[in-house]
Amino acid sequence: MTQGETVATTFGSAVGQEIGAALAAVDAELAARYPGDPGTRQPVHTVYVPGDVFAADTVRTWGDQALDLLDRHAPDAAALAAVLDLPAGLADAVHDRVRAKLEREPVEDLRIDFEDGYGTREDAEEDHDAARAAALVAEACAKADPAVAAPYVGIRLKCMEAEVRDRGIRTLDVFLSGLMAAGGLPAGLRLTLPKVTYPEQVTAMVRLCEHFEKAHGLPTGRLGFEIQIETSQSILGADGRATVARMIDAAEGRATGLHYGTFDYSACCGVSAAHQSMEHPAADHAKAVMQVAAAGTGVRLSDGSTNVLPVGPTEQVHSAWQLHHRLVRRSLARAYYQGWDMHPGHLPTRYAAVYAFYRDGFEQAADRLSAYAAHAGGDVMDEPATAKALSGYLLRGLDCGALGEAEVTGRAGLDRAALEAFAAPRRAALTTTR
Numbered sequence: 001m002t003q004g005e006t007v008a009t010t011f012g013s014a015v016g017q018e019i020g021a022a023l024a025a026v027d028a029e030l031a032a033r034y035p036g037d038p039g040t041r042q043p044v045h046t047v048y049v050p051g052d053v054f055a056a057d058t059v060r061t062w063g064d065q066a067l068d069l070l071d072r073h074a075p076d077a078a079a080l081a082a083v084l085d086l087p088a089g090l091a092d093a094v095h096d097r098v099r100a101k102l103e104r105e106p107v108e109d110l111r112i113d114f115e116d117g118y119g120t121r122e123d124a125e126e127d128h129d130a131a132r133a134a135a136l137v138a139e140a141c142a143k144a145d146p147a148v149a150a151p152y153v154g155i156r157l158k159c160m161e162a163e164v165r166d167r168g169i170r171t172l173d174v175f176l177s178g179l180m181a182a183g184g185l186p187a188g189l190r191l192t193l194p195k196v197t198y199p200e201q202v203t204a205m206v207r208l209c210e211h212f213e214k215a216h217g218l219p220t221g222r223l224g225f226e227i228q229i230e231t232s233q234s235i236l237g238a239d240g241r242a243t244v245a246r247m248i249d250a251a252e253g254r255a256t257g258l259h260y261g262t263f264d265y266s267a268c269c270g271v272s273a274a275h276q277s278m279e280h281p282a283a284d285h286a287k288a289v290m291q292v293a294a295a296g297t298g299v300r301l302s303d304g305s306t307n308v309l310p311v312g313p314t315e316q317v318h319s320a321w322q323l324h325h326r327l328v329r330r331s332l333a334r335a336y337y338q339g340w341d342m343h344p345g346h347l348p349t350r351y352a353a354v355y356a357f358y359r360d361g362f363e364q365a366a367d368r369l370s371a372y373a374a375h376a377g378g379d380v381m382d383e384p385a386t387a388k389a390l391s392g393y394l395l396r397g398l399d400c401g402a403l404g405e406a407e408v409t410g411r412a413g414l415d416r417a418a419l420e421a422f423a424a425p426r427r428a429a430l431t432t433t434r
Contacts, residue, residue: 033249034296037392039424041399042300043108043152044354045341046190046259050117051129051155056136060148063106065344069310070099073317080352083318084325090356098351101401105146106347108400109338110153112137114171115194116264123167130155130171134178141186154190156228160201169208176223180216190256191225195264197233199243199250206252224254226302230261232268235286244293255299258290259340262304278304278327278339287336302338303331310345321349328353337396351400358397365390366412369422373414391422 049058074080080098081091112133114126121129133155140149155175158168172191179185193205209223227247229235237243248255265286266276277283287303294301306327310320324346331339332353341350369390394412397403409415414422 035298036296036424037300038298039420041151042337042396044337044400045107045339045350046109046111046302047107047150047341048111048113048117048156051112051114051126051133052118052121054112054129054133054136056140057148059107059110059140059150062344062347063102063147066106066347067099067102069317069345070102070348073310073314073321074348080348083321084349084352084356086352086356087360090359093359094352094355097355097401098348101351102347103147105151105401107150108152109188109190110150111190111192112153112155114168115156115158120164123170126167126171127174130174131178134175135182137186138179138182141188142183150188152188152190153186154192156192156194159193159195160204161195161197172208173212176212185218185222189223191223192228192259193225194228194261195230196227196247197231198237199246202227202247202250202255203252206250206254209254221253224256225251226257226259227251227255228259228261229286229290230264230268232265235289242289242293244290248293248297248299255297257300257302257338258294259302260287260290260304260336262340263307265304278306279330287334291335300338301336302340303336305340305342306346307342309343310349311343317345320345325349325353329357332357354400355402358393358400358402361393362397362403362408363411365393366408369394369414369419370412373412373418373422387422388424391419395419395423 047062055061070080074083074095077091077095080086080095081088086094114130118126118129137153141153143149155171157172157175158164160168176185179189193202196202205225209225210220212218213220213222227234229244234243234247237246244258248258260278260283262278262283263276266280266282267273269282271280271282283304287301290301306324308320308323310317310324328339328350331337339350341347369387372387372390391414394403394408395416398405398408398416405416408419412419
């Protein structure tokens with residue numbers, strides 16, 4: 001057959017129109033429910049600080065304490081590599097970047113805790129702490145200095161269960177109202193709803209967001225929130241149905257993340273304290289359900305934390321660092337690109353694990369994406385879905401500081417805009433056709 005030659009067909013245009021009409025509702029639902037990743041930066045961790053402990057210098061203090069631990073227990077690249085078993089070729093780059101990160105932007109996401117880490121207080125005390133938190137956040141965000149203000153910040157309120165519901169709602173109100181009085185909501189605002197057991201509790205949070213937006217003339221959808229998966233009911237309902245997807249649906253587009261709660265979920269499942277861990281089979285099951293439910297929705301995932309702290313003599317610090325580093329690498333390999341950090345001493349190993357993860361695979365990812373973009377082939381036959389994964393990997397490496405834009409562009413031959421187009425081909429196609 002020569003180009004341009006007429007081919008035989010059976011279906012008339014009316015058939016295609018009929019099929020299109022029959023699937024129009026499905027098309028609309030797919031677009032609404034599965035918009036894909038938002039394409040914005042995702043922090044590599046969330047640091048939790050109790051509401052009464054949070055201070056104006058919390059971010060800088062955490063960074064300084066982390067630097068002090070690094071200097072005392074792994075003062076150079078060789079020492080850090082020996083502790084964490086880093087490949088020799090990565091040690092210098094990782095150590096240098098970790099140090100620079102702790103000086104420049106020690107905390108990427110800060111959550112001021114008014115739940116378990118804060119406990120039950122007198123109403124006047126919690127009111128005071130919530131108002132103080134709002135004032136400090138507003139002041140820090142106005143400076144726009146990542147060395148003292150985390151790019152993402154917000155609160156974890158008490159859950160929607162009856163005994164603490166009113167207090168949680170009031171704390172949310174005090175905090176958000178304080179931000180508005182101080183000049184408005186920061187761009188990186190994050191709210192966390194813990195211990196969700198029923199989708200109706202998520203819907204209740206949606207209604208609160210709507211009321212606040214309407215009262216202050218904010219755009220609909222300005223407030224979003226993370227859902228913490230900390231109970232067995234958040235994975236499997238009383239009726240035997242999987243629950244996470246129903247919770248995402250109940251959020252009506254406001255869910256920004258699903259955060260796994262290591263210790264509450266483990267305890268709920270009857271796991272003894274000595275075996276409560278991010279890598280327990282119960283944890284892996286819950287996180288696999290979360291992952292499938294969130295896929296394609298734009299709702300991001302966060303793993304939990306370890307409660308083993310790097311404190312004490314060097315040997316003890318090294319042991320805690322080795323555990324934390326291994327757990328973070330394990331999460332990254334399982335596509336959990338964010339997790340909780342509970343102590344300043346976790347910051348060196350958080351960033352060491354993240355940076356080693358992206359630098360270790362950088363050249364191969366850049367080369368494969370470059371070959372795919374040039375239709376050059378190679379020893380791996382990649383598809384569009386793999387190109388999407390490769391570009392997402394490089395973008396995450398750029399966002400956290402593991403990679404530099406010049407080295408990525410130099411190796412892959414693609415700038416950030418090109419990487420973003422590969423990472424979100426559907427969004428790029430829509431933009432092109434408009």
